[in-house]
Amino acid sequence: MELVAPQALGLNSDQLARVNEHLRQGYIEAGKIPGSVTLVARRGRACLLDAAGQRDLARGTPMTADTIFRIFSMSKPLTSVAFMTLYERGLFSLDDPVHRFIPSWRQLAVRKAGAIPAFETVPCQRPMTIRDLLRHTSGLTYDFLRETNIDYAYRKLQVGNPRPDYRLQDMIDQLAELPLEFSPGQRWNYSLATDVVGYLIEVISGQSLPEFLQQTLFEPLGMVDTGFNIAPDKMARLASCYERDADKQLVCNDDGQDSQFHDRVFYSGGGGLLSTVGDYYRFCQMLLQGGTLDGQRIIGSRTLAYMTRNHLPGGVDLAGIAMGHFAETDYDGVGFGLGFATREDPVRNGNPATRGSYYWGGLASTLFWVDPAEELVVIFMTQLMPSSTFAFRSQLEAIVYAALE
Numbered sequence: 001m002e003l004v005a006p007q008a009l010g011l012n013s014d015q016l017a018r019v020n021e022h023l024r025q026g027y028i029e030a031g032k033i034p035g036s037v038t039l040v041a042r043r044g045r046a047c048l049l050d051a052a053g054q055r056d057l058a059r060g061t062p063m064t065a066d067t068i069f070r071i072f073s074m075s076k077p078l079t080s081v082a083f084m085t086l087y088e089r090g091l092f093s094l095d096d097p098v099h100r101f102i103p104s105w106r107q108l109a110v111r112k113a114g115a116i117p118a119f120e121t122v123p124c125q126r127p128m129t130i131r132d133l134l135r136h137t138s139g140l141t142y143d144f145l146r147e148t149n150i151d152y153a154y155r156k157l158q159v160g161n162p163r164p165d166y167r168l169q170d171m172i173d174q175l176a177e178l179p180l181e182f183s184p185g186q187r188w189n190y191s192l193a194t195d196v197v198g199y200l201i202e203v204i205s206g207q208s209l210p211e212f213l214q215q216t217l218f219e220p221l222g223m224v225d226t227g228f229n230i231a232p233d234k235m236a237r238l239a240s241c242y243e244r245d246a247d248k249q250l251v252c253n254d255d256g257q258d259s260q261f262h263d264r265v266f267y268s269g270g271g272g273l274l275s276t277v278g279d280y281y282r283f284c285q286m287l288l289q290g291g292t293l294d295g296q297r298i299i300g301s302r303t304l305a306y307m308t309r310n311h312l313p314g315g316v317d318l319a320g321i322a323m324g325h326f327a328e329t330d331y332d333g334v335g336f337g338l339g340f341a342t343r344e345d346p347v348r349n350g351n352p353a354t355r356g357s358y359y360w361g362g363l364a365s366t367l368f369w370v371d372p373a374e375e376l377v378v379i380f381m382t383q384l385m386p387s388s389t390f391a392f393r394s395q396l397e398a399i400v401y402a403a404l405e
Helices: 013-028 072-087 130-135 149-157 168-176 193-205 209-221 232-237 277-288 301-307 392-403
Strands: 035-042 045-056 109-113 120-123 241-244 250-254 334-336 341-343 358-361 367-371 376-381
Touching (some): 072 209, 072 277, 072 358, 168 193, 209 277, 376 392
Antiparallel strands (some): 241 250, 367 376
């Protein structure tokens, strides 16, 4: 990737260099993360691409710009954009009930009391819609949230947990038998909703999710290293993933050279993709340019602008509607669109990204944001779980925005 001088893009080079200093000295040399790759681009040109540290500590393998990462929930924007290309064909409406495409979900109900296997339920006040799935107001949840009897049921039944011979249809069948956390549209909750969107892609398009994403996004955008499984000839570039033990030492939880990310048949549109900084930058630059890149139109500019507006009921921020304590974002001053968090009030949020910027992150501490007003894209990749360990986004925002002249 060709780099240009920061000052040519209206950034102060001395201030921007603090990104590298902060990550290398504060995190990598301190043993808090194994390594990272960071990209800053403005006006369609990259001015910082820094690979630091190691992608495998035991083997001493250096981090490189083409390292492949588990992007986990940074899969969600990719799946959501791909899904909305079907919307542009007139194949569904955002207010369609989900049971139009998943008939077994027609009788979904809301938990009133009890626990698995003896839930007491009440009917939903209205059906779950496709819009609910895209903006996480569906009433679904995640097993790892560990806050309710519903997410306990998900853990007990391993709902959405990749394993041999477990497929999207199995997840759909399990969810048909479980109650919702709340009636659709009443609250916001981080959930398996985007995995359901991936299933709807298969139902509506007639293709498998990997085939559809390859045809709709990866091939036209030249995202050559993005997919659900690591190819044998690319395994050497897959970073190992880490967590911290009780002594705050890094412990490998998925070896890049013996990874679970191979031969998987559960295609999680919400968290199952692998990618590189270079590939994800091409996706982000397409977003910044209104849905096109290098002459390839992926999605319409008006559709994309619509997706990146706040779709939460009544225009509230997440603080006013979210349940639970974990997501890949703060809640104050943040809205949610159709697959992206949206910055609604930077002052209330406490971070300097421009109103109208949008973003998300992944469980292994990866993150990105797109700021249309500043024509700015920032991508940060590392492999440390969980993403709540360190406040990378707010720190990087403070450094990067201070570099803008």
